[in-house]
Amino acid sequence: MTSATSAGPARRGRASAAGTxxxxxxxxxxxxxxxxxxxxxxxxxxxxxxxxxxxxxxxxxxxxxxxxxxxxxxxxxxxxxxSGLGAQIVSVVSAGVGPALCRLQQEAGGNTVHLAVRVGDHAVYLHKVDSDKPYEMRSRVGNQLWLHCTAIGKAVLAHLPRDEVEAVVASAGMPPRTPATITDLPALHAELAAVRERGYAIDDEENEATVRCLGAAFLDPSGRPRGGVSISTVTFAVERDELLGYAPALQAAVAGMADLIQPTW
Incomplete structure (x- = not known):
C-alpha cells in the first residue's frame, strides 16, 4: 500500500444520479x-x-x-x-488490531504497515504502524486510497465479482497515478487474476514513485473483502525480492483480522 495523497479518489458519473x-x-x-x-x-x-x-x-x-x-x-x-466519532472508531479499531499489526511490522523488517477498509469505490486507512527507518511514509489515518493501483486496493478487488470490479472502475475511473499504473480494464482483470493465484497484491510504484507495497485482503465470514493490510517500502532501501519474502507473515496477519475489527463496523 502506498502513501496516498490527502485528496482521495474523486467520484464520477454520479452527478445525475438521484440517490437517497x-x-x-x-x-x-x-x-x-x-x-x-x-x-x-x-x-x-x-x-x-x-x-x-x-x-x-x-x-x-x-x-x-x-x-x-x-x-x-x-x-x-x-x-x-x-471528529469525536471518528476518533472513537479509530481508537476501538486500534485496540483490536494494533498488537497484531505491530507484530507484523517487526516481522516485516520494521517497515511501515497499514490497515484499510473498503468504503464504496475506494478504501480508507484506519491504522498505521510507522517504520523504524530514518524515512517515513506520507500516509496517515483517514487517507483515501484508489483501488486500481494500490496493494490493498487490488487485493480487495481480486475478491470481488467481475461485474462489481467493473462497476467500481466505471464509478471511480483508473487515473494514471504514475507511468506504472494499470489504466485499462483488461490489464486490471489480468492483474487481479494473478493476485488471486498468489494470495497477495503488489503495488510496484503504481500509486507513487519510489514506493513499493505488498497487500492482502481480509474477508468477512461470507467471503466478502472488507479491507486489507499492507507492508510499504521504498525502492531505494528495500529490494523487490526482500519485500516478497514478507508475504507469508502478511498472509498470516490478515487471516484473523476481520474477526478483530468486525464489532466496529
Missing part, C-alpha cells in the same frame, strides 16, 4: 473528510456529485447537529461531533 437523502448526506460527509478543510461549498458539491443547492441544505443540517462546521465565507469543515 442518506446517500447524499454520506457523500457530503466523505467530501468534508477527504482532506484538511475548510472546503468551499462548490468543491463539496462537486466531490459529492450533488447539486450545490442540495449540498447547502445538507451542510446546514449537519452543522446544526454538530457534524459539520460553518466556517463563514461559504466554507465548511468537519464538526466536533464527527
Amino acid at each position: 437523502s442518506v446517500e447524499k448526506a454520506m457523500r457530503i460527509i466523505e467530501a468534508l473528510a477527504v482532506s484538511a478543510g475548510p472546503h468551499r461549498l462548490m468543491d463539496v458539491a462537486a466531490r459529492a456529485a450533488v447539486p450545490r443547492s442540495t449540498a447547502y441544505r445538507v451542510l446546514a443540517m449537519l452543522a446544526a447537529e454538530g457534524y459539520a462546521e460553518n466556517c463563514g465565507d461559504g466554507r465548511y469543515g468537519i464538526g466536533g461531533r464527527l
Whole structure:
C-alpha cells in the first residue's frame, strides 16, 4: 500500500444520479473528510456529485447537529461531533488490531504497515504502524486510497465479482497515478487474476514513485473483502525480492483480522 495523497479518489458519473437523502448526506460527509478543510461549498458539491443547492441544505443540517462546521465565507469543515466519532472508531479499531499489526511490522523488517477498509469505490486507512527507518511514509489515518493501483486496493478487488470490479472502475475511473499504473480494464482483470493465484497484491510504484507495497485482503465470514493490510517500502532501501519474502507473515496477519475489527463496523 502506498502513501496516498490527502485528496482521495474523486467520484464520477454520479452527478445525475438521484440517490437517497442518506446517500447524499454520506457523500457530503466523505467530501468534508477527504482532506484538511475548510472546503468551499462548490468543491463539496462537486466531490459529492450533488447539486450545490442540495449540498447547502445538507451542510446546514449537519452543522446544526454538530457534524459539520460553518466556517463563514461559504466554507465548511468537519464538526466536533464527527471528529469525536471518528476518533472513537479509530481508537476501538486500534485496540483490536494494533498488537497484531505491530507484530507484523517487526516481522516485516520494521517497515511501515497499514490497515484499510473498503468504503464504496475506494478504501480508507484506519491504522498505521510507522517504520523504524530514518524515512517515513506520507500516509496517515483517514487517507483515501484508489483501488486500481494500490496493494490493498487490488487485493480487495481480486475478491470481488467481475461485474462489481467493473462497476467500481466505471464509478471511480483508473487515473494514471504514475507511468506504472494499470489504466485499462483488461490489464486490471489480468492483474487481479494473478493476485488471486498468489494470495497477495503488489503495488510496484503504481500509486507513487519510489514506493513499493505488498497487500492482502481480509474477508468477512461470507467471503466478502472488507479491507486489507499492507507492508510499504521504498525502492531505494528495500529490494523487490526482500519485500516478497514478507508475504507469508502478511498472509498470516490478515487471516484473523476481520474477526478483530468486525464489532466496529
